[in-house]
Amino acid sequence: MAGTGSAMPTQGWARGLWLAMLLCAANTVAQSADAVKPLAVADVKPGVFVHTGALEDWGPANGGDVGNLGFVVGSRCVAVIDTGGTPAVGQALKAAIERATPLPVCYVINTHAHPDHVLGNVAFVDTHKPAPRFVASARFAQALTAREPYWLNSLKRDFGIELPRASVVYPGISVDKSLDLDLGDRVLTLQGWPTAHTDNDLTVYDRRTRTLFASDLLFVRHLPALDGNLRGWIAVMADLRRLPVDTVVPGHGPVSNDWPGVMDAQAKYLGALLGDTRDALRKHLTIQQAVDSIGIAPGTSWLLTDRFHKRNVTAAYAELEWEDPDPAEAPKAAKP
Amino acid sequence: MTHPTKPAFAKRPLTRRALAGGVLLSIALAGIGQDAAAQIKTADNPEANPVWKKVRASLFQSRPIAPASEEVLSLVVPVRAEDAAIVPIAIRSRMTQTPQRYIDKVWLIIDNNPSPISAVFHFSPLSGRADIETRVRVDEYTHIRAIAETNDGKLQMATAFVKASGGCSAPPAKDAEAALKTLGRMKLSLQGPADGDKPQLAQLMISHPNNSGLALDQVTRLYTPAHFVRQVNITYAGQPVMSADVDFSISENPNFRFYFTPRGDGELKAEVVDSRDLQFESTLKYRRPE
Numbered sequence: 001m002a003g004t005g006s007a008m009p010t011q012g013w014a015r016g017l018w019l020a021m022l023l024c025a026a027n028t029v030a031q032s033a034d035a036v037k038p039l040a041v042a043d044v045k046p047g048v049f050v051h052t053g054a055l056e057d058w059g060p061a062n063g064g065d066v067g068n069l070g071f072v073v074g075s076r077c078v079a080v081i082d083t084g085g086t087p088a089v090g091q092a093l094k095a096a097i098e099r100a101t102p103l104p105v106c107y108v109i110n111t112h113a114h115p116d117h118v119l120g121n122v123a124f125v126d127t128h129k130p131a132p133r134f135v136a137s138a139r140f141a142q143a144l145t146a147r148e149p150y151w152l153n154s155l156k157r158d159f160g161i162e163l164p165r166a167s168v169v170y171p172g173i174s175v176d177k178s179l180d181l182d183l184g185d186r187v188l189t190l191q192g193w194p195t196a197h198t199d200n201d202l203t204v205y206d207r208r209t210r211t212l213f214a215s216d217l218l219f220v221r222h223l224p225a226l227d228g229n230l231r232g233w234i235a236v237m238a239d240l241r242r243l244p245v246d247t248v249v250p251g252h253g254p255v256s257n258d259w260p261g262v263m264d265a266q267a268k269y270l271g272a273l274l275g276d277t278r279d280a281l282r283k284h285l286t287i288q289q290a291v292d293s294i295g296i297a298p299g300t301s302w303l304l305t306d307r308f309h310k311r312n313v314t315a316a317y318a319e320l321e322w323e324d325p326d327p328a329e330a331p332k333a334a335k336p
Numbered sequence: 337m338t339h340p341t342k343p344a345f346a347k348r349p350l351t352r353r354a355l356a357g358g359v360l361l362s363i364a365l366a367g368i369g370q371d372a373a374a375q376i377k378t379a380d381n382p383e384a385n386p387v388w389k390k391v392r393a394s395l396f397q398s399r400p401i402a403p404a405s406e407e408v409l410s411l412v413v414p415v416r417a418e419d420a421a422i423v424p425i426a427i428r429s430r431m432t433q434t435p436q437r438y439i440d441k442v443w444l445i446i447d448n449n450p451s452p453i454s455a456v457f458h459f460s461p462l463s464g465r466a467d468i469e470t471r472v473r474v475d476e477y478t479h480i481r482a483i484a485e486t487n488d489g490k491l492q493m494a495t496a497f498v499k500a501s502g503g504c505s506a507p508p509a510k511d512a513e514a515a516l517k518t519l520g521r522m523k524l525s526l527q528g529p530a531d532g533d534k535p536q537l538a539q540l541m542i543s544h545p546n547n548s549g550l551a552l553d554q555v556t557r558l559y560t561p562a563h564f565v566r567q568v569n570i571t572y573a574g575q576p577v578m579s580a581d582v583d584f585s586i587s588e589n590p591n592f593r594f595y596f597t598p599r600g601d602g603e604l605k606a607e608v609v610d611s612r613d614l615q616f617e618s619t620l621k622y623r624r625p626e
Contacts, residue, residue, distance in 0.1 A: 153476070284527050284528065286469060287591075288414075288424045288426070291418065291424070310418045311418035313418075314419045314422050318422050318587075
């Protein structure tokens, strides 16, 4: 099956789709194109489109366009996977969808409650008929409720965007363990995971093309950011490896067909974070000393290390300091 | 070593008033705090903050407050907090506590938190050094202040600015059930080798969600009730070392690093009371090194 390369605009199926779109939905396209410039998207597999966000922190410099976003087109309707870090990014994603297909959006899936993946939701409210259903992990709403006032304040303070609380969209469908969504001749399998990157991570798997939207359970090039449980994340990655995947869309970073090899760098970083933090605790370093002394292995090419590495050490330390020291488990530092 | 205690241990009246005053003040200040918080972007002009003006009037009236001298007091905080729910702070003092000259009290104020008066630490000449490390939640970009009162009644203040937001209503525990099971578990330990009668560093860890009461439970649509450690009392051989009136500005699983001055063998004891009057204690036998 033609499953290589991350952008194949000339593939027959996609070209057909483009023609259909141009002929059938010219009005819609013209209307929204006037107002909003569509996001750049690549069709990484037939009917699977991805917008790759900037490899930067969520902020006004990039307009909040940092998380990877995507949509999958069935014969009946479209599922959106994450909506971007501001309402404007959501609008631009919507314009890209309207350019790619005349079909309505039936599901908007949020892979976890972080602002760069969620704040574009409002763009998809009440604009299609029937209105799309919003889908997220069963623990998503709790996390969103707690954080939402601070995001809105950040939007106002840093972006100059006033967004009323009513514009933050909560899911109508909660996924506890897993859920299949039928888009018409195409089934997406959504799966919730134990606490890892966050406590509400949700992956989306397109069975037809064996494409995995890995959510922020996978970072590529962008340093992984820990807001959940380090040991949990390492365990979840081991489970992810067993999935039959041809193409993976990370939460941040380029799309890859190297599965599960694309996870190796992240596994190495998180493993080192675990080992180094346990070492610091054995040496009775304080949390601040641990933050100041634990570095990143040389020879790696992670981006955004200044922004996220110290934060990761802080989170790892707070998690691991309550761990009962187990001599059998504790690895000895390698002697040169 | 650690077990919840049924009988009340509060032999001396706990300084509940200080804390109650803080909570009341925070209610009165809530509106101001939010307005101020939305505006603050930089560390400019720490004296102008309306919250601080109110706190100052309430706690210190018109008493003069000098900038801290390095010997007496300094405040070490990260410029940009990596995680707003766990901001490590150190209130440093180089001064050795003696009966003639010692720091009696240190207030920790986080201007833009919902309850700005975050902790009041009480020391004694036996404290060794009035030096404390802990971790706090920071709700919005804010000034943090440590104000020391020496035994001559004089006040000194160290101020720092921290960029962080969202700490107070972050979900307190990833797994609420697991947190409840270990609630009240404590670890009391010496940090670093014992060195005769010199001030000895020790650490108290308390397993406690320290719920702020500000996080909404999405299932019940109710705010998770506030439930936090409010009093910590450390003694050595029966004598007071350090006590603290604290509130939910202290991070989940409160952690305190402090000094005490050992005098031969003795027992270091930590007693903790939370806002539901649950009491916990932990002890550690200290053996003077040969």
